Amino acid sequence: MMLETVIPIAYALVALAFLLSFWRLIQGPDAPDRILALDTLYVNTIALLVLLGIHLGSAIYFEAALLIAMMGFVGTVALCKYLLRGDIIE
Amino acid sequence: MEALIALVIGVLTAGGVFLALRGQTFPVVLGLTLMSYAVNLFLFVMGRLAIGVPPVISDAAQGYTDPLPQALVLTAIVISFGMTAFVIVLSLKARAELGNDHVDGHHEDSPEGRH
Amino acid sequence: MIDILLSLLILTGAIFTLIGSLGLARLRDFYTRLHGPTKATTLGVGCLLIASAVHFSVREEGVSLHEVLVTLFLFITAPVSAHLLAKAALHLKVKSLAALPAQDTSTAPDPALQRDPAD
Amino acid sequence: MTLFFAVMTPFVGAALVALASRFGRSHSAWAAGAVTLAALALLAPSAHLPFAGEMLIQQRDWIPALGLNLSFRLDGLALLFAGLILGIGLLIVLYARYYLSERDSMGRFYSYLMLFMGSMLGIVLSENLIQLLIFWELTSLSSFLLISYWQHREEARHGARMALAVTGLGGFAMLGGFLLLGHIVGSYELSDVFASGDLIREHPLYVPTLLLILLGVFTKSAQFPFHFWLPHAMAAPTPVSAYLHSATMVKAGVFLLARLWPVLSGTPEWFWLVSGAGLATLLLGAYVALFKHDLKGLLAYSTISHLGLITLLFGLSTPLAAVAGVFHIINHAIFKASLFMAAGIIDHESGTRDMRRLNGLWKFMPYTATLAMVAAAAMAGVPLMNGFLSKEMFFAEAVHIAEGHIGGWLLPALVTLAGAFAVAYSIRFIHDVFFNGEPVDLPKTPHEPPRWMKVPVEILVVLCLVVGIAPALTVAPLLAVAAEGTLQAALPEYHLALWHGINPALVMSLFALVGGALLYLSRHPLTAWHERTLDRIDARIAFNALQDGLFALSRGITRLIDTGSLQRQVFLFLLAALTLGIVPWLANDTPLTGNREGLPLDAVSLIAAGALIVATFATVWWHRQRFIALITIGVVGLVVSLAFIKFSAPDLALTQLSVEIVTIVLLLLALYFLPQQAAPEKDRGRVWRDGVIALVAGSGAAALAWAVLTRPYDTIAGYFLENSKPGGGGTNVVNVILVDFRGYDTLGEITVLALAGLGIVALLQGLQLNAPSRDAAGRSWDADAHPAIMATLTRILLPLALLVAVFILLRGHNQPGGGFIAGLITAVALIVQYLANGAAWTHQRMASDSHPMIAWGLGIATFTGLASWAFDHPFLTSTFGYMNWPVVGKFELASAMVFDLGVFLVVVGATLMILTGLGSLHRGEPRTKEAR
Amino acid sequence: MNALAHLPILPVVLPLLIGILLLALRSAPLALQRGISLAAALALIPLALALNDATADGTHLVYLLGNWVAPYGIVLVADRLAAWMLLTTALLAVFALGYAVRGIDTQGRHFHVLFQLQLFGLNGAFLTGDLFNLFVFFEILLLASYGLVLHGGGRHRVKAGLHYVVINLVGSTLFLFAVGTLYGVTGTLNMADLAVKLAATPAEHAALVQSAALLLFGVFALKAALLPLYLWLPAAYAHTSAPVAALFAIMTKVGAYSILRVYSLMAGEAAGPLTDLLDAWLAPLALITLALGMAGAVASTSLKQQAAYLVVASIGTLLLAFGLGSAGALAAGLYYLPHSTFAAAALFLLADSIARARGERDDRFESGPALPRARLLGGLFFIVAVAITGLPPLSGFLGKFMLLQAALDSPLLPWVWGVVLVTGLVSVIALARSGSLLFYRTYTAHDSAALTSPANAALAPVVGLLGLLIGMVIWAGPLSDHAAAIAAQLLDPRQYIDAVLGGRG
Amino acid sequence: MRRLLPHPLLSLSLALLWLLLVNEFSAGALVLGALLGWLIPFATSRFWPERIRIRHTGVLLRFLGVFFIDIVRGSFLVAWLILKGPKRLRPAFVEVPLALKTDLAIGLLANTISLTPGTVSANLSADKRTLIVHTLDTGDAAALVAEIKQRYETPLKQVFEEENA
């Protein structure tokens, strides 16, 4: 089956993406770089979850993906707002 | 895999412990957060590791993981969230009352950042 | 046939995801790094989500389209995030390969908009 | 229970007396007198029993299982003491009425006096040793109150505290002694104890028992080296001194010697300890008394000396010595009380007690002087006085005991020397005060005291004479029953008479009289020598040093341990935990690794774990650059969620993700008011130390996890999996556990969350913080408070997010989700509105007070639980059913879902409450122009 | 089910409901809120009495929450010990609350809600038969206590509160590690079931379960303020408001209770690898705690601080009794427990009145103005001091007497006697000094208007608590018999296990 | 009507999304979706008081087509640029003067720009008249501005802002 070869490759690619994003997060150099990297890590994680869902044939990972999309956004917004205004709820 | 999880728990605990021993409130809060990650993971894996067998009853399921630790961790997460929130606000209160962010209200260790 | 389509979608998705992160890692200033994750990664994950929708629609009875929701979500939020990040970077004067916009009106020290420094 | 009531009368009386003082000063004196008489009246009907050779024992159960009963005994010894306590007490009541001045509170004085009287009575009438001890301690407490009566005087406060400390020490020791005694005998009842004399003396615990009890006795009776508190207790009003320090409290110690004499005496240990202490005290007291310039000081040391004498007599262990001891108890009580009262009169009428100023008072108060002279003569042991008789018996016993021993002359010689000093200080008491020239600079012109102040002294002085002249007609029967009560056996042969012929005792008495006169004549050089040398040795200095040492040591220890440092507390706790966790592994040779098969490792897990580990290190590394640490800790949370997903725990992952973001928002809110960066730590040693303990703690946690994960286990989980659907009506077992099997946990958990919200609201009240006007790099903030693009687009997200929240809430019972996650999603969706549009804008659009939501949520959850009572089921019993509606079709309704709705509301309410509370912290209103 | 069948849950549900009600009524007139709060606290007394009565014959009332049988569902177990703790708590709560309603409750927000939920947490902890549920109720009572300890705010209070909160958060983490490990080995959480499974633990797990059980002990020791984990207590208790400090007199007892409950079940005589687990630890540590607590009491510079250290010392005494472990010692500890709770509460409440009466001198040990109503305050102080030092004739003496008597059979006898007797003496010396400084070494105030004369109503709770102590003396016979009965029940865990598992164990 | 059903379009979308969410197209799901589609906009109407009017549905559909194509195009372009290497890039900030007035339209434009080839909207001026756009690789700034205005702004203006449809 084709999927069985493709999915491991996809895993590898996404994992590599995850690593690269993480590298940027550690590397910086500026705060926006790190926030962007964290945001990207969230999206990479969604990709991993979708792959996991297809791989294991389970829909149970969907909500997690949905939530990551939502929460990742909120986190990014809050972090950026902090850089801009300090007071995030004013 | 078990060794990796144990390692992760160990690292989280170590990081949490180290930060919890710092002098300012903020790292202490971070430390408590790391510790709660550690203990949540720990409590969770007490049901042993299993992949692809969530505790949701269905005819197609090949097996189930132990649901009880999961329920316990959920409770623990919520509780530690409440606790963390409280300690964060308390650290602000302490900052206002003590004039600095040292857990003991000392001045010598904290030249007040750049505020 | 479906397998080929699925494989294609999955591979494309994974590759775009990777390229997005590659851009994040490789490019040389914050503003250029911003492009990769905003576009390539979003599309990559979009592809994977479509693959998932197709996969579950085919394998189980009934259509599985809830993945659309995640995609929708990402497409609404990714540009907002990017915008805020760029705005923050501009505010912080993060160094740029391109010349920074000459006079950013919104961040100009307009006395009426400034907070009282005494507080 | 007449004895019980007799003992209780003064205690109840104490309250009456205090009350009576409200109606007038002398009322309390009358009341005190009446109370004393009442107690006497209660005893009177039984007083004849000892004389008839009978003994009265009255018992009532109190704590029978512990051998602690209310039990009272009236035998000869008890009768003698009860008579002394109440009789002299009555005289003291009368005397004090005139002694106390206008400024002194009568009610308080008499009230304390009654407390003390009751306690003393309790001691002497107790049949149960522990009960005796209770009263014993009460005498310490009430005497503290009496000594400190003039509390504005420093010496009164110090004297009282010293007396309490020393007698308290004795009391605690005696408790130990009595416990041992009770342990040996198997009962605390004196009757049983008396029946076990041989058992006690031969028991291996005899010596510790004896030591502990003697410690109690010696401290109470001011025996060397615990004698020093007594002179300082003279700071009390003189009636107190006359009562406590002559007739009663100090006699409690010798009473106990007498009481336990039948079972404890007769061993070498007893002999040496008791007579040794007695002899030392006798000599020391007599010697020091001569050199005291304070009238009461002289009497105090004299008292010490006489107590030493009595102790010595009991120590000698012969029945005859014991009889002499009892006799001297009586005589000393009579003459010493009268002397104290005389001293009080002198003090009262002349304004000083300093014998260097008091001279020639004979001219001013001849009558008082006459009384004092008779009493002093009794103290000196002059023939025709009661003191002479018992001292004769004492000298005779000293000679008798010493006979046949090598160096046998030593004891008679020493006691004669003590006698000589007693004569000397007695002469001084009279000569120095009433004669010896003219008074020096007295505050008042002395005169005779009021009539009724003299009466008590007169009575006592008459007793001195009557007993001294005609002992057989007066004191003999009482002495006989008291001695019988002491010995708990037949009396030895003895003869009470003024004249026994010329014998060694008489010779010793003569030597003492003459020697005393000589000592007094040579008092000036002796005083000079004394003040140069021995006077400087003061046990009080040692006591004070000891007490100061105790305080200094305590402060030192406490400061050393309790530094008020949280870091130290956490450190100690971790150290304790590590010790507790590690010791079992050292004590057993349990293998760390079990024999369970594990899962294979995969690359993605490895990468994720690697990222988590690096992110953890990064968080630690950057904890001073706080914003960055927040980002790295975000990665940690993300990977933990991933692990939950990977290992089949979707509910956990969802929860962790939501909590993670709310926490980050919280931390950001807080960070705004905290320093953005912290200076590096100066103390490298601490960093290393913490690093090591962190490493050990981490290794410990990892080892624990490893040890469990490599071992197989049996679990109750199967029950949940089997019963989730049929019993709980849900297929998501985790959720069914949360809302059903362990719904009680969840009820508690949402209470915690509600409490967090409420606690935070309470904390935030009045809390205002200065908002920093610049960021960490010194830049002013961006002027755009609510970027338009974010504001607009996030509004679209609100309904979307709410839709998702409803979805998660409704499906929770059967699929991953539930009230908690749904609540967090809702809260986050609303928080985003705050982030994008500001608090003012958002509050125009929704209720800003979350209290009702929390109350509703908790209420719904609790009432769902209570509803099961209506169906005769325990709290939180759930029910579910399947509905079939037209169009809609079949769907499930479960009470657990209602419970989950309660959870949802609490989560939303509490989270909003916390976040918005934090968001409105900065001082005053924001000064930026509102965008809209 | 009849009404009696729901009895075990009532002391838990009642304060929860009242807490919710008070939350809903937060804007209602203050008098109404106070009335409801007080009435609810009062109502706990008959409930607790009923539970004591129902369990007096040795019955274990087992309440199956959600109607799930043990060990699967959570059960409440009311036995003699639980009922005893509930009664102590209820009595204490009434007096603490009675003091608070005189104005302290309005110094911050939500006092009554927090107070009721604190009772919810306490009662829940005493009744639960499930180890994880014990954790949950620990957290409830802790979070409520965080709110209460900080009630009113102020520099010292906030600092002490911060320390209290953080150290307890670390403690909670350890709790979870320990519970997790126990579950990981035995697969169960019900304490009775745990006892059965642990007793059957094979030797190859010995160190693992011992380790977990000892970690759990560490958590309880922290709550109980056992050496070296008591450092949070003095500042927290000394700096919080008086009624809260008074209520907190029971907080350390929760730790002591847990030690008793958990280890009487899990580490008794036939407990496999856990047999007599705590023997090597508890009594020696308790002895040092007693000594160091007393050192702190001596070194204290203010009355509240001294009271706090005396609490540490009393916990030393209490845990010493539990550590000796014999029937007699347990009974002594169980009799001493309410005594030390009430005595400490009385001292905290009285200290507050004294501090107010002394104006700006507060409760510091330094010469101050002559107090208004000095006789009354001084008299009460004297009695409270007698109680707390364990002098006759009050219940503290009887408790210590029982303990010393019980120690006669212990190999630690010389240590127990030495430390208990010497610290007893030291406490007398320390309190005599305090009383002397506060009441005797006074001067006439220039501005006596600045001094607050204590109202009768403020002293009534102190008198009431002293009344309880006197009651404990008068009825010492039946009470000590009951304490012995509790001890006997604890020493026979089989009864508990059978009652909970109904033969399934 | 306006108060009872404040956002019919939103209600419809939500009902549709509900079906997607539950991944089930049963009558029950439809009923519940409709209910929520009504309830949620009703409950949140205060957050979104003004009603969104869509004037030219045709224009909107055409715009959406362009938009989706451009997303794909943009992604490929960015991917190519990333792979080509960082040194070849010619990044620049470009100011786009805005004709749009409403926040919603401006927001949609900014989002569109960020998702489409080589551009990210970086900042909106305080007066909302200028949008600063960062481009990854551009030769002619004016051409880019023109393209943005023509391709995205004009249709958006027609759909959301033009009076008298």
Ligand code: NA
């Ligand atoms: Na003279």
Ligand code: NA
């Ligand atoms: Na769930």
